[in-house]
Amino acid sequence: MAGNSFGELFRITTFGESHGKAIGVIVDGCPPNIQIDEEFIQSELDKRKPGQSKITTQRKESDTAQILSGTFEGKSTGTPIAILIPNEDQRSKDYSHIADKYRPSHADYTYQMKYGIRDYRGGGRSSARETAARVAAGAIAKLFLKQHGIEIFAHVSGVGEIESPNVDTADLKNLLEIRESNIVRCADPATANEMISFIEKIRKNGDTVGGRIFTIIRGVPAGLGEPVFDKLHAELGKAMLSINAVHGFEYGSGFEGSKMRGSEHNDIFTTENGKVVTKTNFSGGIQGGISNGMDITFKVAFKPVATIMRDQTTLNQQGEETTISGKGRHDPCVVPRAVIIVEAMAALVIADYLLKQKAYLV
Amino acid sequence: MAGNSFGELFRITTFGESHGKAIGVIVDGCPPNIQIDEEFIQSELDKRKPGQSKITTQRKESDTAQILSGTFEGKSTGTPIAILIPNEDQRSKDYSHIADKYRPSHADYTYQMKYGIRDYRGGGRSSARETAARVAAGAIAKLFLKQHGIEIFAHVSGVGEIESPNVDTADLKNLLEIRESNIVRCADPATANEMISFIEKIRKNGDTVGGRIFTIIRGVPAGLGEPVFDKLHAELGKAMLSINAVHGFEYGSGFEGSKMRGSEHNDIFTTENGKVVTKTNFSGGIQGGISNGMDITFKVAFKPVATIMRDQTTLNQQGEETTISGKGRHDPCVVPRAVIIVEAMAALVIADYLLKQKAYLV
């Protein structure tokens, strides 16, 4: 209700501020007897952690996950899995100059208006640091989905005006290797180079830039999703829009599809090796809010990071005009690190609907 | 959980199939002492009802709402408001030819996969007829929001490749009049004419086309929204994506914003007549998931209607290839009627968050 939980049957609740003692998550509803591979959880966190390359923030956090409960002899027991990630590199003083000021396009002003109090250090609860907890929880969801043959792959498909050509998605494992071979996490190597150069240039200018992430979920059986309000893509959309800096979501044909005609957009059913498939996939694997067994595809748009290394005018808490200077260590572009957050949220959505499907199909 | 409810504090639950006895909705959590203006509810339903113009379906439904409970002497009592809308023009025979076939890009196949049974008449529960119940509930939410000085305005900003220029939003009442003066519900008269001609052409070809709706919510005080997962725009996104045929959602700067730099995208705070405002509004009135008092703006993309008046190949329930012919009375383009659904869902989201804000700010 207060906004810190996600999912119904596979449910997570996160806590923690950017500069508090720790952040963390409770995963409630993970089925029992899932092998909880701690190394995998850590490897996922490592892909999100700050300081991993020259085009991310230089802040240093090891983001080490500690599992406090919910497992026994390496397996989930069906009880809540609590994961703790202590905060380490907290230079709270970096923020003393903004204690009284509202940073433009940040949540400083709105948190103050909502709560009448705010932890200004690093944005407090509004910081994207919270997403580390999501990644840890998403890793558990992925371990569960793996048992059901479900794979999730995301990559950076756009940075600023640069757009990756469509990549061949036949072999997701191979694509993942390509993605992880470059620091911007684009699965098209040539575009990746272009993006990296561009982000470096942006950063040197003290500026930031937005980007886009394309995602594919493979192996979801037909029949997942709930009708009407909890359509599978509606929940995916909410999950993505809940990630810091996201300003847009589209699935399947998306906004371009709204320019098409029915006769070109309809996905014709046929069979392939005895399996029902569609000849095209403008539906993005979802029809009437329910999966049809095809690849689920969607795209997410991230606005440019609000913290720039330049002077900006703004207001202080007294409503007076003042100047704010960009300080601290920030990302020039969030999408390279956000790829793993997108995957985590997608995994959480699918895990939740998989449990629902089991409940209702008696 | 099963997907037929929306909202937490201001909560609706809808029921009913396209060709059953009735559809309807329970609004649970409407505050007491709200004047429930039945004429207003009906006038909202009239804007969504079929058969209203030459560019909508010619099906005839009066969509007459009956309030069964929750009011006393014209006012809400705080108890559940149940609204019933009997189904009238059910030519179920129109659907006998598809009882055994999966219509392309419809929910026939996925419902069968999910439930192992489906009401094939008119798409059953997956029919957009369900949205009449949302409009009735949304009308109640609007009556509540009106008391708080909150206005919602949506119009058709795009049909196929046709895109409306930005309209002057200073006077929403006037804009509403312009919108209602044409059957496509675009607030730019010249573009409206172009759209109407285009849709008529499409319809004569037995085809359909997608479109886009732009929405503005004015008067929302700063501080509405919940952090992290239940960000105001995330819930708005889910609400919109839950509407039949929606394939994309963006707010504020949206997908275009992901191409911008932070230095151009940041909304600079200043004051206007003693009120905190931002010089630009790329944030779309929402920062960190919480309203900042500026206009909330978003855009929704609708795919083309799947039912076309042409022959298409498809599969039957036995997995055999077959041909399906377009029959029945369908919309060539849903956006003119969907405008009111978008407004209804927006009203429901804002009403819910308004109640939450009252709860938590003690």
Add this chain to the structure above:
Amino acid sequence: MAGNSFGELFRITTFGESHGKAIGVIVDGCPPNIQIDEEFIQSELDKRKPGQSKITTQRKESDTAQILSGTFEGKSTGTPIAILIPNEDQRSKDYSHIADKYRPSHADYTYQMKYGIRDYRGGGRSSARETAARVAAGAIAKLFLKQHGIEIFAHVSGVGEIESPNVDTADLKNLLEIRESNIVRCADPATANEMISFIEKIRKNGDTVGGRIFTIIRGVPAGLGEPVFDKLHAELGKAMLSINAVHGFEYGSGFEGSKMRGSEHNDIFTTENGKVVTKTNFSGGIQGGISNGMDITFKVAFKPVATIMRDQTTLNQQGEETTISGKGRHDPCVVPRAVIIVEAMAALVIADYLLKQKAYLV
């Protein structure tokens, strides 16, 4: 949230006031392909309806249920089942004398304090008439449970100081026949006669009396229930306490068990025909909040009906002392009709946990 829904996966939402147009319920989450036997639903409602015997209220309501949605060719489709029960015998004038007065031990004063407005006719939403909707929904839950071999039996075990001896529960079908052979619904015929005479005497005195209902749920497999807060007996307790006039709930050994020693109270495990059983059942079929496969047993206490046919002093809305006279047609004792409400709520709880169990045990 606003209190008119019950259950999570098998979820009901009721609506309607005592003297409005209709009451009703939406059952959301009923699994598909359940045979929805309308005659059974009606027969359950008939057991609760007013006017059925000389010891119940003489109000006349046929309580005819109409299914509006969610079924196709006699089977559930997995979509919301809406049931409407029109109100018939509304002598709203019976209540004009109390429009301005707070009836003692009724909800008049508290509803006024909570909402600042109330529908005074027949208690409005606080009327036990609402429970007809629960009985209709409970009938659907029973149809679902029947498929899983689960039976529910309740009977009146006490009226005032009269207490039924323990009945032999080996054959629940036979017990049900005995119960239905007398108007007080006690499965011990001798005690039933005593209770009936007593209630008649009470009624002639213009007074009312409380009572107790004992319930047994048989056939629940081991493993149903959720740990910690949603223990099976905690939810059963909430379900029972939500029924009008209930003041107490105990399961298994109950309050008497709190006087016992561990050495006598512990239920020793053993096997019977290869099945794990316990030699005694002080646990009432639930251990650690989870069913153990034994009969689930509980008892519910109902206070005497607040409306008595006598003059009482009270306050009016202006806070002045005034006199109120008992008028209208009311039950001298609610337990004979409440038996079916208790069964309905028990069925709803078990149905919900059965779905949860399917979800989590992957």
Add this chain to the structure above:
Amino acid sequence: MAGNSFGELFRITTFGESHGKAIGVIVDGCPPNIQIDEEFIQSELDKRKPGQSKITTQRKESDTAQILSGTFEGKSTGTPIAILIPNEDQRSKDYSHIADKYRPSHADYTYQMKYGIRDYRGGGRSSARETAARVAAGAIAKLFLKQHGIEIFAHVSGVGEIESPNVDTADLKNLLEIRESNIVRCADPATANEMISFIEKIRKNGDTVGGRIFTIIRGVPAGLGEPVFDKLHAELGKAMLSINAVHGFEYGSGFEGSKMRGSEHNDIFTTENGKVVTKTNFSGGIQGGISNGMDITFKVAFKPVATIMRDQTTLNQQGEETTISGKGRHDPCVVPRAVIIVEAMAALVIADYLLKQKAYLV
């Protein structure tokens, strides 16, 4: 959904097993700007902690609470408050003898049936150790309620057959002092002595005994509670029944009230110093599920602790009969420590409904 959360607006989620690394709780929905008095939280935990007297378990746990998030400069910020309580005195070997056996009247068998896996050490998640997390969360709820002038007082009103006479509840602060002056936490000193002697005798016999706790909530304004399913007493009942070993709950007149007549049971409204009151309080401060401003009163029954220091026969996981010996350090009677758990759960319920009331009364 999976049972580890309680409350809707003021919502807690607990985690942790008896012998894991830590237990803890997230409080989500605590309003901002509440002074979070850490000493008070610790003093509440100290009242529940093991080893506090000769009639409790001799296990030693300091139960030191660490606040990880959600506060800034000593005040709540409206974001999730996470509290960690590390486990210290874990003699897991004490449990190796039961790894394969089902302890009678414990949750060993049912957890195994539900999950197919269990952490047998100390009962794992089913251990009452989890309630320390509730006490910490309840302390925060109490700090919030204090601001609204709401007090909660519970004491041991019965142990085995021993029943305390009614105590004078005019001065709750004084009563609390009396209660805390004896180790059994009964507010009647003479009865307290009797209870202590009795429990000591029971313990020497290697046996255990049940008991009862009476609670009073004072200062709740009229109008708290939701109608129909979420009646205030229904949620209180669920809260109490969710506490380990509870077998019964009654409020106001309770089970005894079911033996009374309406003419004696009705609470007559009158005024006292301009305030609406009732002459008697059989309603227990709640009418129609909503508070009427009078003291809320209820009683909870606890069964005897299942672990006794005697040999018992039982089954092992293979379904073979075996003998189990009582080992470890256990409470002979839980009620002295449970008093603070009952208060904590009551505080959580009232806090939740207080927020709901603010939401809906616009």
